[in-house]
Amino acid sequence: MKREMREYVATENNRWWMMVICLSFIICHFSFCVALAEDGSRLWLRNDVGAADSLILKIDIKMPKDDGYRISGNTVTARTPKGLLYGKYAWLRGEQGESHPYFKLRILNHWDNLNGSIERGYAGNSIFWNEEMEFDPQLIKAYAEANASIGINGTVLNNVNASPNMLTRKYIKKVKEIADILRPWGIRVYLSVNFGTPKALGETETADPLDPSVRLWWKKKAAQIYKLIPDFGGFLVKANSEGQPGPFDYGRTHADGANMLADALKPFDGIVMWRSFVYGAKHKGEDRVKQAVSEFAELDGKFRDNVILQSKNGPLDFQPREPYAPIFDQMKQTSQMAELQITQEYLGQGDHLVFLAPMWKEFFSFVSPSKLRGIAGVANIGLDKNWCGHHFAQANWYAFGRLAWNPAMSSRQIAEEWLQLTFDSEKIANKDDLLSMMLRSREACVDYMMPLGLHHIFKFDHHMGPQPDGYIPSYPLEWCPIYYHKADKQGIGFDRTTTTGTGATKQYREPYCSLYDDLKTCPEQYLLWFHHVPWTYRTLSGRTLWEELKYRYQRGVSEVEDFIRIWQESKDGIDEERWKAVDAKLKKQSIDAHEWQRVCTGYFGSFVN
Ligand code: GCV
Numbered sequence: 001m002k003r004e005m006r007e008y009v010a011t012e013n014n015r016w017w018m019m020v021i022c023l024s025f026i027i028c029h030f031s032f033c034v035a036l037a038e039d040g041s042r043l044w045l046r047n048d049v050g051a052a053d054s055l056i057l058k059i060d061i062k063m064p065k066d067d068g069y070r071i072s073g074n075t076v077t078a079r080t081p082k083g084l085l086y087g088k089y090a091w092l093r094g095e096q097g098e099s100h101p102y103f104k105l106r107i108l109n110h111w112d113n114l115n116g117s118i119e120r121g122y123a124g125n126s127i128f129w130n131e132e133m134e135f136d137p138q139l140i141k142a143y144a145e146a147n148a149s150i151g152i153n154g155t156v157l158n159n160v161n162a163s164p165n166m167l168t169r170k171y172i173k174k175v176k177e178i179a180d181i182l183r184p185w186g187i188r189v190y191l192s193v194n195f196g197t198p199k200a201l202g203e204t205e206t207a208d209p210l211d212p213s214v215r216l217w218w219k220k221k222a223a224q225i226y227k228l229i230p231d232f233g234g235f236l237v238k239a240n241s242e243g244q245p246g247p248f249d250y251g252r253t254h255a256d257g258a259n260m261l262a263d264a265l266k267p268f269d270g271i272v273m274w275r276s277f278v279y280g281a282k283h284k285g286e287d288r289v290k291q292a293v294s295e296f297a298e299l300d301g302k303f304r305d306n307v308i309l310q311s312k313n314g315p316l317d318f319q320p321r322e323p324y325a326p327i328f329d330q331m332k333q334t335s336q337m338a339e340l341q342i343t344q345e346y347l348g349q350g351d352h353l354v355f356l357a358p359m360w361k362e363f364f365s366f367v368s369p370s371k372l373r374g375i376a377g378v379a380n381i382g383l384d385k386n387w388c389g390h391h392f393a394q395a396n397w398y399a400f401g402r403l404a405w406n407p408a409m410s411s412r413q414i415a416e417e418w419l420q421l422t423f424d425s426e427k428i429a430n431k432d433d434l435l436s437m438m439l440r441s442r443e444a445c446v447d448y449m450m451p452l453g454l455h456h457i458f459k460f461d462h463h464m465g466p467q468p469d470g471y472i473p474s475y476p477l478e479w480c481p482i483y484y485h486k487a488d489k490q491g492i493g494f495d496r497t498t499t500t501g502t503g504a505t506k507q508y509r510e511p512y513c514s515l516y517d518d519l520k521t522c523p524e525q526y527l528l529w530f531h532h533v534p535w536t537y538r539t540l541s542g543r544t545l546w547e548e549l550k551y552r553y554q555r556g557v558s559e560v561e562d563f564i565r566i567w568q569e570s571k572d573g574i575d576e577e578r579w580k581a582v583d584a585k586l587k588k589q590s591i592d593a594h595e596w597q598r599v600c601t602g603y604f605g606s607f608v609n
Contacts, residue, residue: 038575040386043146043394044421047092055091057084067153067186068100082153082186086405089149093421099406105271105308105337105374106404107154107190108147109236110381114163114171120343122350123382123389128157133174137181143381144185150401154188156376160238160275162192164200167221176228183231190233190273191225195257196245208250209260218264226268234270235261236310236376240281248281254295255302262304273337273376274303276311276327280476287494287502288478289315292327301333308335308373313363315504318378319455320347320446321359323516323526324366326507335373338363342396343380346463347445350389352589353563353582354445355438357399357411366512369407377404390585391578394422395438411439428573433566440559446525448556448593451549452539453529454492457481457600465592466599485528487607491535491545493528505530535608546608553597560586560593 056075063070063079069087070077073096076087090099111119116130127139147155157175158166165171179189198204198217208214225232239246239257247257258274265272279291286294292315303309309331314322318341328336340360347354369375377400380388388394395418402414415438425431449466450457459467460479470481477483486494495501497517505517515521516530524540527533539548564586571579 038577040391040394040578043387044398044418045146045149047421055088064100066100068098070098071096085148085186086151093417101151101405102369102407103372103375103404105154106152107156107374107376108152108379109156109376110379111159112157113159114165118382119159119161120345121382122343123380123384123387125383127381127383128178140178140181144182144187147187148185150398151405152401153186154190154233156190156192156236158192160192160236161244162194164194164197166191167193167197172225172228179229188231188233189229190236192236194245195237195239207245209247209252209256215260218261222264222268222270232270234265234272236273237261238275238277241278253299255299258307259304262306266306272307273310274307276309279478287496287504290502290504290507292325293330293507296327297330300331303334308337310337310339310376312339316456318346320449321525323529324363328367328371329509330507336371337374337376338367338372339376339378340400341378342400343378346458348589348592349464351585351592352445353390353392353586354441355415356396356442357403357414358439358442360403361411364407375404391582415439423574428570430566430569434570437563437566444556444559447552447559448596451552452524453526454485455529456484466596468600468603486532487604489607491533492604493532495532496530550601553601557593557597560590564590
């Protein structure tokens with residue numbers, strides 16, 4: 001097996017952790033080492049160099065019952081050892097005062113396949129899996145530390161398009177080895193499971209969730225897993241979606257399927273995260289963005305209490321901008337989790353600098369975090385030396401963890417923190433510009449990829465670059481760009497109104513239902529998501545729709561050019577290795593932004609005249 005090794009810089013954290021468990025009052029001396037090269041492998045942890053050499057750690061059982069911490073000067077106090085661990089990293093980044101985790105479940109979802117490839121991964125192969133079934137324990141430890149430093153406390157180790165082999169004994173043993181490394185860092189492991197596993201492995205004749213032999217199989221499997229991994233977290237399931245097996249195959253419901261797994265995990269306190277990302281199953285032909293609600297709303301209240309419905313932030317599929325998914329409004333008696341995508345499947349993948357915190361904050365402005373039991377992020381981590389492919393993609397991993405801990409943090413605070421921890425900010429003359437670049441980057445991406453709510457016009461399958469004329473008759477229509485933009489001589493956009501369209505607006509709570517339904521009140525950022533709009537329609541700027549689209553494509557392109565300028569001006573303050581890598585990526589981003597502009601204005605322009 002050939003595996004790229006990172007220059008992992010050992011610290012004494014592990015020993016430190018063991019000491020923390022045993023003592024209620026410790027003065028701990030850290031030894032710090034300098035990262036040997038600025039290759040990005042130390043993520044945001046590099047600047048612990050030279051931090052104070054002593055820290056006082058105290059356990060206080062009168063603190064609130066969670067893993068929060070209080071920092072006062074050089075003293076960190078917490079109720080639990082995990083709280084001390086989190087407090088230590090908070091102290092290293094300069095925090096003072098008290099802080100508690102908002103979400104109890106702060107989980108990464110890896111879409112890693114057992115052969116080592118990663119679905120929608122842009123940073124090399126999996127750190128966990130490969131044909132040889134070997135992983136680098138030092139790397140897993142470094143991964144654990146990075147996650148612990150931002151409060152992430154769970155990880156799903158494999159792709160939601162799950163192989164039945166994941167639940168065979170030899171793989172479960174590997175999972176145990178990984179779990180043993182992650183445990184001291186407060187991270188529990190979870191697995192994605194293929195609903196058809198017992199049948200696919202030839203161990204039952206069916207995978208019908210109401211069949212006693214199937215139920216028994218899952219019970220025994222759960223017991224087998226927990227015997228090896230007593231703190232195993234539970235299962236994540238993609239069922240009856242994009243070709244995956246599920247309860248519909250036996251005429252059963254999502255609730256039947258989820259509850260069977262929940263019953264198997266219940267004796268061990270495990271949970272089932274059942275995904276609502278379904279389309280083309282029971283409601284084939286219906287507007288794709290409506291199908292999750294159509295399939296799940298009638299099941300509200302029918303799930304066991306250890307089932308959590310996990311839904312993507314938007315109703316379609318991780319577009320650069322989507323209105324929030326109305327399933328968060330519709331499920332009132334079912335626990336819910338939000339699934340965010342850290343890996344940039346539709347946002348320039350490994351090549352574009354797009355800071356995602358503003359997108360996730362936008363989601364939280366519609367779906368109150370208080371409605372959610374947890375939060376999941378589809379990871380952007382691979383074997384690349386810098387973990388994430390693009391140095392600035394590290395900021396998205398960081399932002400996910402920070403928002404999972406505290407969704408009230410602002411994008412600016414997070415970006416500031418990350419910049420401070422990632423670069424030698426004393427040396428950078430244009431810090432404010434770098435910050436501004438990060439904060440503007442998501443909107444720039446929206447401008448050059450999907451102005452005014454124009455969505456899913458990506459090249460087929462790999463989702464990088466534009467293909468507005470995309471149509472393949474053998475594909476499901478809802479995979480084809482023309483299904484989404486509906487451009488014709490009159491105008492452009494998907495009519496989802498209640499009067500003339502698909503009625504998707506009706507799935508939203510008020511006031512959004514009425515706001516989105518009416519062309520006059522629909523926010524322009526969602527205009528073409530909800531309406532088919534005449535080319536001559538006057539937008540708020542006074543420009544016609546067509547002029548406004550062209551204006552926004554140009555604005556996106558200009559923004560990326562400005563990012564290149566900013567990066568040039570930061571050259572003296574950033575190490576050569578990382579500076580050059582980001583510079584090359586920004587140039588690629590500019591070429592891509594121009595391509596979006598050229599292809600889209602060329603294609604849509606042909607309808608206008
Ligand atoms: C893991 C989209 C992506 C798929 C992904 C799927 C999902 O369709 O393109 O790669 O599969 O979403 O979230 O299940």
